[in-house]
Amino acid sequence: MDFTDEQLQRYARHILLPEVGGEGQAKLLNAKVLVVGAGGLGAPVLMYLAAAGVGTIGIIDDDVVDLSNLQRQIIHATSTLDLPKVESAKERMLAINPGLNIQVYRKRLTPDNILSIIADYDIVADGTDNFETRFLINDACYFAKKTLVSAAILRFDGQLSTFKAHEEGEDKPCYRCIFREPPPPGQVPTCSQAGVLGAICGTMGSLQATEVLKEIMQIGQSMSGRLMIYDALYTDFRTVKVKRDKGCLLCGDHPEIVDLSVHKKE
Numbered sequence: 001m002d003f004t005d006e007q008l009q010r011y012a013r014h015i016l017l018p019e020v021g022g023e024g025q026a027k028l029l030n031a032k033v034l035v036v037g038a039g040g041l042g043a044p045v046l047m048y049l050a051a052a053g054v055g056t057i058g059i060i061d062d063d064v065v066d067l068s069n070l071q072r073q074i075i076h077a078t079s080t081l082d083l084p085k086v087e088s089a090k091e092r093m094l095a096i097n098p099g100l101n102i103q104v105y106r107k108r109l110t111p112d113n114i115l116s117i118i119a120d121y122d123i124v125a126d127g128t129d130n131f132e133t134r135f136l137i138n139d140a141c142y143f144a145k146k147t148l149v150s151a152a153i154l155r156f157d158g159q160l161s162t163f164k165a166h167e168e169g170e171d172k173p174c175y176r177c178i179f180r181e182p183p184p185p186g187q188v189p190t191c192s193q194a195g196v197l198g199a200i201c202g203t204m205g206s207l208q209a210t211e212v213l214k215e216i217m218q219i220g221q222s223m224s225g226r227l228m229i230y231d232a233l234y235t236d237f238r239t240v241k242v243k244r245d246k247g248c249l250l251c252g253d254h255p256e257i258v259d260l261s262v263h264k265k266e
Contacts, residue, residue, distance in 0.1 A: 001026045011053055024217040031216045034058040034121040038085040041127030041151050043075035044205030050093035050100055052213055060105040061085045072198035109133055111260040114140040125212050126150040129190050131182035136263050138175035142166055142250055147215050151208040156197055158204035158230040162211055162223035165251040170243045171225030177245035200232050
């Protein structure tokens with residue numbers, strides 16, 4: 001594609017990279033990414049995707065900006081308190097890069113709307129903080145054949161992986177291959193219950209954004225088949241290999257989950 005003078009200057013440091021170049025930057029400009037959650041993880045992910053020039057970015061979140069968010073959700077500001085997070089995030093992203101197409105969804109993902117929403121995107125970045133939505137996103141991305149880049153944070157810890165179970169290969173597990181089913185309600189606390197060091201959101205969100213950009217440009221080694229675990233208190237990064245589980249209820253040899261009806265409450 002032909003870049004404008006403004007684009008050549010804006011993305012100069014990308015284009016200088018042999019692994020990216022003009023071809024990679026063109027892929028970014030043509031890419032469509034949905035970010036679920038404009039909170040601790042979504043904030044840095046959205047800002048870096050916007051800065052990188054990802055052409056179409058969707059933001060889905062039903063919450064409003066609260067004072068307690070500002071300790072870690074750096075896309076928001078004191079001036080945007082009480083505004084919907086999707087609008088606050090959009091305003092900040094367009095201030096960084098006015099040429100983007102930002103789509104906002106002020107709602108929660110549900111079994112009834114998720115497939116129609118993610119259909120318009122190439123990659124989904126999961127920044128949610130509850131297992132119910134996390135498992136729904138995993139299952140929907142599998143059925144819709146969408147790449148999912150997922151991160152999680154709590155207290156001083158973080159996790160990151162990429163899931164492409166719709167593709168063939170033992171190194172293409174889904175989220176359920178690692179975590180078979182959601183834990184019982186209340187067993188694992190959320191950040192609002194147990195706390196989180198704000199800067200960890202930036203660390204994990206930046207890593208998550210990097211993996212999204214790599215997947216778009218198809219450079220480097222994918223995190224598919226690997227789970228990265230971060231312990232901030234000891235500055236320890238560990239990566240463990242994970243394989244597709246042949247007994248997985250979703251993507252195994254004899255799946256029991258064949259649609260999203262398992263997520264619908266009676």
